[in-house]
Amino acid sequence: MQLTQFLSEHDQLTRRFFLSATGAAAVAGFTRNATAQDGIPEDVLASIEPWLTKPDDFGDVSRGKPKPHSLSPEKRAQVGLTRETWKLEVVSDPDDPARIGSSLTKATGSALDFAGLMQLAENKAVRFPKIMTCLNIGCPLGMGIWEGVPLREVIWQTQPKRDFRRIYYHGYHNDDPEQMFRSSLPVGRVLEDPFDLPPVILCYKLNGQWLTPERGGPVRIVVPEAYGFKSIKWLQQITLSNKWRSNDTYGEQNNDVDSHLKTFAATLTIPDTVAAGQQIAVTGYAQVGISGLAKVQVSLQQKGEERPSRDRHYRDDPWQDATVLGPPVRWGGGLPDGIPSATRGFDSDGRPRQWPLPLSRAHWAVLLNGVPQGEYTFRCRTIDAKGAAQPLPRPFRKSGHAAIESKTIKVG
Numbered sequence: 001m002q003l004t005q006f007l008s009e010h011d012q013l014t015r016r017f018f019l020s021a022t023g024a025a026a027v028a029g030f031t032r033n034a035t036a037q038d039g040i041p042e043d044v045l046a047s048i049e050p051w052l053t054k055p056d057d058f059g060d061v062s063r064g065k066p067k068p069h070s071l072s073p074e075k076r077a078q079v080g081l082t083r084e085t086w087k088l089e090v091v092s093d094p095d096d097p098a099r100i101g102s103s104l105t106k107a108t109g110s111a112l113d114f115a116g117l118m119q120l121a122e123n124k125a126v127r128f129p130k131i132m133t134c135l136n137i138g139c140p141l142g143m144g145i146w147e148g149v150p151l152r153e154v155i156w157q158t159q160p161k162r163d164f165r166r167i168y169y170h171g172y173h174n175d176d177p178e179q180m181f182r183s184s185l186p187v188g189r190v191l192e193d194p195f196d197l198p199p200v201i202l203c204y205k206l207n208g209q210w211l212t213p214e215r216g217g218p219v220r221i222v223v224p225e226a227y228g229f230k231s232i233k234w235l236q237q238i239t240l241s242n243k244w245r246s247n248d249t250y251g252e253q254n255n256d257v258d259s260h261l262k263t264f265a266a267t268l269t270i271p272d273t274v275a276a277g278q279q280i281a282v283t284g285y286a287q288v289g290i291s292g293l294a295k296v297q298v299s300l301q302q303k304g305e306e307r308p309s310r311d312r313h314y315r316d317d318p319w320q321d322a323t324v325l326g327p328p329v330r331w332g333g334g335l336p337d338g339i340p341s342a343t344r345g346f347d348s349d350g351r352p353r354q355w356p357l358p359l360s361r362a363h364w365a366v367l368l369n370g371v372p373q374g375e376y377t378f379r380c381r382t383i384d385a386k387g388a389a390q391p392l393p394r395p396f397r398k399s400g401h402a403a404i405e406s407k408t409i410k411v412g
């Protein structure tokens with residue numbers, strides 16, 4: 001089939017799908033997708049968390065004594081953590097300098113302030129959906145639409161020339177070097193966007209609202225494809241260096257600091273006891289990592305009846321496909337005006353161009369019928385768009401969570 005033909009048919013399918021979404025299924029937060037297994041009850045669909053997270057509902061793992069967002073408004077103004085007082089310095093590394101034409105410093109009055117950032121935003125602002133996940137925690141902290149100016153716009157203001165390999169950055173840390181939380185990126189990742197990724201941004205809005213102190217406001221870094229530790233909050237200092245190694249604070253605890261978001265599934269609602277003969281409805285989410293998402297699968301096995309050849313990745317489980325739900329009818333997240341205009345992955349009417357969207361999340365549901373009395377182990381896993389079943393392709397804990405979740409269900 002020709003590509004143009006495929007695309008036009010796909011577009012028609014999408015339109016039809018969305019037209020039907022405004023009908024009966026719109027009662028629930030989620031529509032069913034075109035290949036849906038039928039019969040997932042509306043109340044089960046309606047119980048699923050919103051696709052976007054309200055900024056105040058994000059999980060918070062920030063460090064600091066006190067945490068910078070807990071400072072009084074006066075103190076925050078004093079240390080440059082309000083939009084009125086924020087300043088970003090961009091300097092060359094004194095130990096291993098990148099050759100640049102000029103630095104942005106407070107001393108010379110050339111540091112970037114919020115008005116300067118907004119001036120750049122007029123022509124350069126980008127918005128993209130991204131799930132924020134801590135490498136060390138299984139469950140994502142929240143899902144947002146992040147808005148900012150590509151970091152490279154500010155780097156270019158320093159007129160870099162040569163000997164430039166890495167960008168180090170950190171935020172406000174109570175002026176105590178012990179509390180500094182640092183991260184870094186290779187220069188190439190910042191100056192261009194490999195594999196169609198969104199740019200690394202100086203982020204000032206989340207879900208259409210100014211970034212709150214708790215989410216790292218007034219300005220934080222957001223790295224689309226990375227775990228949370230790369231997205232430094234309360235950003236104040238950027239150092240351009242000829243060093244090539246990471247100095248990430250997260251590297252100090254054996255974490256894989258070059259790890260991209262993994263694809264994995266987990267449950268949201270699952271009964272622990274069910275009457276025999278009753279339908280078992282299970283819902284969950286899948287993080288759509290760098291390798292995409294093709295499927296979510298579930299398995300149910302009576303305890304003690306597992307197959308003898310079973311390996312530790314449960315490849316021999318009786319896996320069956322769950323339904324990956326289509327786009328939600330309501331996005332959640334406290335968006336003041338719906339999906340912000342020109343958000344990556346969405347068309348001009350605020351409809352997603354593909355589903356699931358990369359580096360975000362999707363929800364799933366499954367109905368299990370006719371399960372006899374007994375005690376069962378329920379598992380769920382993803383198959384990524386490259387065909388790798390969770391926990392592969394990278395089963396290493398310190399590269400981010402991807403273990404297969406197991407739950408017990410009693411049918412009696």
Ligand SMILES: Nc1nc2c(c(=O)[nH]1)N[C@H]1C(S)=C(S)[C@@H](COP(=O)(O)O)O[C@H]1N2
Nearest residue numbers: 062063134141171181215228229231232233
């Ligand atoms: N300055 C600073 N930035 C930080 C942190 C921190 O402690 N200090 N924590 C990081 C970690 S480990 C994660 S997982 C994310 C969490 O982002 P969130 O609080 O917006 O959910 O922020 C990152 N940015």
Ligand SMILES: [Mo]
Nearest residue numbers: 134135228229
């Ligand atoms: Mo984290």
